[in-house]
Amino acid sequence: xxxxxxxxxxxxxxxxxxxxxxxxxxxxxxxxxxxxxxxxxxxxxxxxxxxxxxxxxxxxxxxxxxxxxxxxxxxxxxxxxxxxxxxxxxxxxxxxxxxxxxxxxxxxxxxxxxxxxxxxxxxxxxxxxxxxxxxxxxxxxxxxxxxxxxxxxxxxxxxx
Numbered sequence: 001x002x003x004x005x006x007x008x009x010x011x012x013x014x015x016x017x018x019x020x021x022x023x024x025x026x027x028x029x030x031x032x033x034x035x036x037x038x039x040x041x042x043x044x045x046x047x048x049x050x051x052x053x054x055x056x057x058x059x060x061x062x063x064x065x066x067x068x069x070x071x072x073x074x075x076x077x078x079x080x081x082x083x084x085x086x087x088x089x090x091x092x093x094x095x096x097x098x099x100x101x102x103x104x105x106x107x108x109x110x111x112x113x114x115x116x117x118x119x120x121x122x123x124x125x126x127x128x129x130x131x132x133x134x135x136x137x138x139x140x141x142x143x144x145x146x147x148x149x150x151x152x153x154x155x156x157x158x159x160x
Contacts, residue, residue: 009042009141011149013050017156020051024058024151025075025083031064032088035129038136039086039122042144043151050152065089065123066100069107076117081155083111084147087123088132101125118154122147 024047028040040059047057058078062071065087075083085108091097104123111119122143126132134140 007141009145011145016050016149016152018051019047019152019155020053022052022081022152022155022159023056023079024052024148024155025072025078025080026057026059027068027071027075027083027085028059028061029063029065029068029087029123030061032090032129032132035088035124035132035136036086038133038138038142039088039124039144039147042137042142043084043086043122043148044144046145046148047152050148052152064100065104068104068123069111072108072111072119073115076111076115076119080117081158082151083117083119084122084144084151085119086144086147088136089123089125090129090132091127097125116158118151118158120147120151120154 029036060071068085068087072083072085089100108119108121124132135143
C-alpha cells in the first residue's frame with residue numbers, strides 16, 4: 001500500500017509557488033460524500049493556506065465519480081488555472097468498480113491531453129470505506145491536500 005508510511009498532508013510549503021493570483025475549480029462527487037467532503041476540505045484549506053482567496057475557488061458538485069469528467073471539462077471553460085476532480089469509488093461485489101475507475105482515470109487523462117487547463121486526479125479508489133476514511137483526513141492524512149499542492153504546481157507550470 002503506497003500510503004502506509006506516508007502522510008498525504010505533509011508537504012514543504014517553501015516548495016509551493018505563489019498561488020495568490022490563481023483561480024481554481026473543484027468538482028466534487030456527491031457519491032460517498034463522507035469521503036469526498038473530507039477531500040474537499042483538505043483541498044480548500046490547502047489552497048487558502050497557500051494564498052488563494054476564497055472568491056478564486058469555484059466549487060461544483062456532480063452526482064458521482066463518473067460525472068467528474070464532464071464536470072471537469074465544463075469547469076475548464078470557466079477561466080480557472082487548474083481543476084481538481086474529487087471522487088471516491090469503493091470496491092463492491094461487481095465489476096462496476098473496475099469500469100468506473102478505468103473510465104474516470106482515462107477521462108481525466110484525456111482532458112489533460114486535449115485541453116490547456118490541468119485537471120488533477122483526486123479520486124480515491126479504495127477496497128473498503130475504511131481506506132477512504134484514512135485518506136480523506138484520517139490516519140494517512142488527506143489526498144485532497146496533496147491534490148491542491150499538485151494543482152498549484154501545475155497552474156504555475158501552465159503559466160510560465
